[in-house]
Amino acid sequence: MWPQSAAIKKLDFSNFISQTLGISSGQVAATLKLMDEGATIPFISRYRKEATGSLDEVQVAAIFNEAARLQEVKKRKEVILKSIEEQGALTEELRARIAECYVLATLEDIYLPYKPKRRTRATIAREKGLEPLAEELARQTYVEAAKLAQKYATGKVASVDEALEGARDIIAEWVNENETARRQVRNLFEREATISATVARGKEKEAEGAKYRDYFAFSEPLHKCPSHRLLALRRGEAEGFLRVSIAPQQEKSLGILEKLFVKNDSESAMQVKAAITDSYKRLLSPSIETEVAAQSKGKADGEAIRVFADNLRQLLLSPPLGQKNVLAIDPGFRTGCKVVCLDAQGNLRHNATIYPHAASRSERVMAAKKMEAMVEAYKVDAIAIGNGTAGRETEDFVKELRLSRKVQVFVVSEDGASIYSASPVAREEFPEYDVTVRGAASIGRRLMDPLAELVKIDPKSIGVGQYQHDVNQQQLKRSLDQTVESCVNLVGVNLNTASKHLLAYVSGLGAQLAENVVSWRREHGAFASRKQLREVPRLGVKAFEQCAGFLRISNPQNPLDNSAVHPENYHVVEQMAKDVGCSVGDLLQDERLRKQLNPQKYVSEKVGLPTLLDIMKELAKPGLDPREHVRIFEFAQHVHAIEDLQEGMILPGIVTNITAFGAFVDVGIKQDGLVHISQLADAFVNNPNDIVKLHQHVQVRVVSVDADRKRIQLSMKGVQQ
Numbered sequence: 001m002w003p004q005s006a007a008i009k010k011l012d013f014s015n016f017i018s019q020t021l022g023i024s025s026g027q028v029a030a031t032l033k034l035m036d037e038g039a040t041i042p043f044i045s046r047y048r049k050e051a052t053g054s055l056d057e058v059q060v061a062a063i064f065n066e067a068a069r070l071q072e073v074k075k076r077k078e079v080i081l082k083s084i085e086e087q088g089a090l091t092e093e094l095r096a097r098i099a100e101c102y103v104l105a106t107l108e109d110i111y112l113p114y115k116p117k118r119r120t121r122a123t124i125a126r127e128k129g130l131e132p133l134a135e136e137l138a139r140q141t142y143v144e145a146a147k148l149a150q151k152y153a154t155g156k157v158a159s160v161d162e163a164l165e166g167a168r169d170i171i172a173e174w175v176n177e178n179e180t181a182r183r184q185v186r187n188l189f190e191r192e193a194t195i196s197a198t199v200a201r202g203k204e205k206e207a208e209g210a211k212y213r214d215y216f217a218f219s220e221p222l223h224k225c226p227s228h229r230l231l232a233l234r235r236g237e238a239e240g241f242l243r244v245s246i247a248p249q250q251e252k253s254l255g256i257l258e259k260l261f262v263k264n265d266s267e268s269a270m271q272v273k274a275a276i277t278d279s280y281k282r283l284l285s286p287s288i289e290t291e292v293a294a295q296s297k298g299k300a301d302g303e304a305i306r307v308f309a310d311n312l313r314q315l316l317l318s319p320p321l322g323q324k325n326v327l328a329i330d331p332g333f334r335t336g337c338k339v340v341c342l343d344a345q346g347n348l349r350h351n352a353t354i355y356p357h358a359a360s361r362s363e364r365v366m367a368a369k370k371m372e373a374m375v376e377a378y379k380v381d382a383i384a385i386g387n388g389t390a391g392r393e394t395e396d397f398v399k400e401l402r403l404s405r406k407v408q409v410f411v412v413s414e415d416g417a418s419i420y421s422a423s424p425v426a427r428e429e430f431p432e433y434d435v436t437v438r439g440a441a442s443i444g445r446r447l448m449d450p451l452a453e454l455v456k457i458d459p460k461s462i463g464v465g466q467y468q469h470d471v472n473q474q475q476l477k478r479s480l481d482q483t484v485e486s487c488v489n490l491v492g493v494n495l496n497t498a499s500k501h502l503l504a505y506v507s508g509l510g511a512q513l514a515e516n517v518v519s520w521r522r523e524h525g526a527f528a529s530r531k532q533l534r535e536v537p538r539l540g541v542k543a544f545e546q547c548a549g550f551l552r553i554s555n556p557q558n559p560l561d562n563s564a565v566h567p568e569n570y571h572v573v574e575q576m577a578k579d580v581g582c583s584v585g586d587l588l589q590d591e592r593l594r595k596q597l598n599p600q601k602y603v604s605e606k607v608g609l610p611t612l613l614d615i616m617k618e619l620a621k622p623g624l625d626p627r628e629h630v631r632i633f634e635f636a637q638h639v640h641a642i643e644d645l646q647e648g649m650i651l652p653g654i655v656t657n658i659t660a661f662g663a664f665v666d667v668g669i670k671q672d673g674l675v676h677i678s679q680l681a682d683a684f685v686n687n688p689n690d691i692v693k694l695h696q697h698v699q700v701r702v703v704s705v706d707a708d709r710k711r712i713q714l715s716m717k718g719v720q721q
Contacts, residue, residue: 016102017066027053031063040507041482042489043546047566050608061482068478073104080111089114105186105291109179122173125166128156133163134170137268138261145267164271171272172279175257176287184256185284189292192248193222197233200243209241222246222296227303228660230296231467238470246289246296253280301471303660307689308476309483311464311658314694316487318450319630321410324381327374328444329398330417330436331390333357338440339371341378345497346445348430349378351437356397357390368401376404383407384447386414386440392640392668408632410447413656413695416454417442419461425501426456447630451491455484456501464694466659488550490626492564495533495551496526508546513539527553530561552623559585563622565615572602572615588622633697635668642669642707649702650719655692663692665700665714673712675700682717691716 014032018025030051034044041064045057052060077098084090094110101107117123125131133152142148149163157163175181199216203209215236220229236242257276262269323344330338336358341350352374354367374380385395391411398409420426421438430438446453459480460468468476488505495517503514513536520536521527530548533539539547549566556562560570577587580596587593599612636651638644645667653665656672663680664672680691692698699721703713 013067013070016070017063020066021059021062023055023059023063024053027055028063031055031060032067035064035067038508038542038546040485040546042486042507042550046489046564046614047549047568047611049610049614054610057486061486064482065478070102073102073107076104076107077101080107080114083116084111084114087114105295106179106183109182112182113177120173121166121169125169128166130157130163130166131170134167134174137164137167137271138171138174140263140266140268140272142268143266145271148268168271168275168278171275172283175261175276175279176283178260181257181260182284182288184260185253185280186288186291188248188253188256189222189246189288190295191223192252193246193292194219194248195222195225195230195233195244195246195296197236197242197244200241203241206241208239209236212236212241215242222292225296226660227300228466230300231304231470234297234300235467235470246293247285250280250285253285257284298472301475304467304471305476305479307466307658307660308459308464308468309479310689311694312459312462312480312483313487314658315462315464316451316454316484317491317627318695319628320449320451320625321382321447321630322449324448325379326382326384326444326448327371327378327380327407328384328386328412328440328447329394330386330414330440330443331388331394333390333393335436337367337390337394338436339374340437340440340444341374341380342441342444342448343378346448348433348437348441350374351433351440357393367397371398371401372403375401375407380405380407382447383409384412384444385409386417386443387411387666388414389670392635395635410630410632411635411654412443412447414439414443415464416457416462417446420457423456429499451487451627452499452502455488455505456499459484464657466657492550492552492623492625495530495553496521506547506550508543513543513547529553529557530567559588559622563588564618565622569607569611569615572607572612573619575602588619591620594619631697639668642671642705642710642712644669645702645705645712647702647704651700651702653698653700653714655694655696655698658688658692658694660688663688665698667700667712667714671710671712673700673702673714675714675716679703679713679715679717 014025014029017023017028017032021028030048030053031044034048034051039048041057041060044052045055045060049055055063081090081095081098084094097110098107101110125134130152133149136142136148137145145164146160149160149167152163152167153160157166197215197218199209199212204216212232215233218233225233233242233244237244254277257280258273261276262273325344326342328340328342332338336353336355339352339354340348343349352370354370355363356367356371358364358367375383383398385391385398391414395409395411417439418435420442421435426435426438426442430441433441442453442456454462460476485505485507488502489507493502493506500511500514500518503509503517504511506514509517516536516538517533524535527533530551530553533544533548533551545568549564552563553561558570560567560573565573573584573587576597577584579601580587580593582590582593594616597616599609599616602612603609633654634652639649639651651667653667653673655663656666657664660677662674662676662678664674666672675692677685677688680688685691698716699719700714700716701719703715705712
């Protein structure tokens with residue numbers, strides 16, 4: 001009825017992503033082309049810098065994710081076009097507008113007038129023949145609205161009032177479906193909406209709802225509501241304790257609509273004004289509120305997922321102990337401590353149960369003797385102790401042992417160990433052992449190589465981040481999978497020792513090819529060179545291209561097979577060695593020889609300077625593990641329970657989780673303390689990850705202790721780190 005908004009400026013796929021992400025359209029187009037050819041994010045960012053203009057992994061991932069979102073929009077377009085075409089209402093102009101639209105909200109606005117509806121009040125009014133009356137009222141040229149409606153008060157329409165009411169219902173629907181109206185009201189919601197919460201009726205005194213008490217009478221501008229608070233509100237709403245609403249001032253919204261649709265102060269205009277109020281309250285406001293609620297939830301999800309992914313990355317890249325003989329303990333009081341001995345390759349050599357915390361002194365003495373004997377028999381280099389129940393007590397017990405060997409003692413996070421121990425992966429690895437032995441083995445292996453062990457566990461079960469069950473699960477899975485893939489390929493994987501679970505995350509492989517690689521290795525023995533990968537069933541040219549650079553072979557025939565230099569560029573290194581009169585091995589070992597090389601000399605159509613500079617860095621430190629070295633940590637000896645804490649204490653701690661509002665720190669008791677974002681540093685902190693990292697060793701001051709609620713407030717301000 002009223003004029004709609006102008007068509008969106010035509011954009012192609014690359015240009016739209018370019019404008020969205022602030023990356024040149026040429027770089028985006030090149031990345032999308034590589035993606036369509038089957039290239040992965042790690043491969044593109046590491047080995048195709050010339051094509052993408054040296055985009056880093058974060059930028060390439062952003063292009064991948066935006067392309068995935070646009071694919072969903074594309075699918076929705078196809079559904080919409082089919083629906084409108086079946087109605088016989090699809091014009092070339094409308095087809096073009098839909099084709100040119102990449103914003104889902106705008107796309108739905110275009111579709112709304114054509115969207116199949118249930119039988120509405122407007123539908124009923126049209127069936128009574130009242131649409132012509134609505135059109136005349138909308139023109140606002142008649143002074144006497146009642147007189148105009150009189151001629152429609154016949155047959156199915158019993159009165160003038162009924163005629164006017166039906167006409168208003170039709171006008172209300174027009175207002176709701178008008179693109180300009182929806183866009184302007186949507187903009188007002190985004191700028192000025194307030195998110196409010198009240199306690200649900202009858203839920204005030206329920207114990208389970210106590211955690212939401214701060215939101216029983218809550219109101220805040222939506223754009224100022226941080227992600228963790230919004231997700232908490234939505235969780236409270238989902239659990240039935242809160243009633244949450246989002247809306248700007250109604251008067252402002254009505255003012256926008258009246259400016260669009262009310263032309264004068266005639267009686268007809270007053271009917272339009274009444275229809276606008278009804279439309280806003282009954283149709284437009286609930287619709288936009290739902291949309292803005294979903295949008296704000298999406299932003300909150302994105303922030304929570306980003307924090308989760310950052311934490312996961314730090315956890316996966318935790319320092320490894322390396323190939324050492326490890327004795328691992330899953331602590332317990334009543335059921336005893338499960339002990340396993342692992343060799344340097346992580347194979348389980350022995351397991352036992354000891355009772356170091358038993359009431360009987362003889363049991364405690366026996367536990368000590370067993371431990372001392374196992375350390376000697378299996379040449380143990382390090383002891384890994386789970387940080388769960390009885391962890392501190394078991395650590396104290398171990399440190400009092402009289403060991404014949406110098407052994408390092410580490411406390412290891414148990415998060416996810418129980419999930420792993422009951423999983424099909426664990427049953428496959430340790431079919432003859434129960435869950436307690438598998439859990440202890442996992443604790444020991446994650447000390448040796450956190451990355452190799454943690455890839456076997458669903459990232460959501462590892463215990464980092466917040467609200468992982470409340471966010472978009474598909475988006476969360478995609479982000480976490482990309483994070484695991486990134487970490488695995490950053491570190492590189494030993495082709496001859498990696499499990500199929502670790503290999504599955506190598507660029508270009510996946511679960512089935514990883515299984516094939518392990519089967520080939522089992523049948524033929526260790527890989528002698530990367531070239532032999534081509535003998536693995538179904539591992540074709542493309543898969544080899546994607547995976548080869550990220551796989552390592554220890555002590556290979558060709559030293560480049562234990563580096564990040566891709567086989568497609570071996571000829572470049574061989575030419576370099578030839579030019580300085582040495583072997584490739586000599587070139588890797590002798591810095592003086594490398595200094596004779598000028599990378600510019602080897603630039604060609606296929607190999608550019610960015611790749612050559614990467615090659616030179618790799619020749620200097622081939623196969624270098626980017627992770628730091630593991631460090632021993634000790635809690636304060638006099639602190640074992642929350643009752644031992646006193647305000648003002650300075651204590652050592654380990655960062656166990658990082659959220660948008662601060663960091664949780666383990667100071668050696670059953671409950672982690674919170675360092676609020678405002679207490680992380682003396683200066684303003686925007687992002688906690690800028691200050692602390694997961695598993696970082698920190699010094700904290702105890703600010704307050706609430707033993708009843710098990711809440712500990714800590715601070716790092718003014719504490720020397």
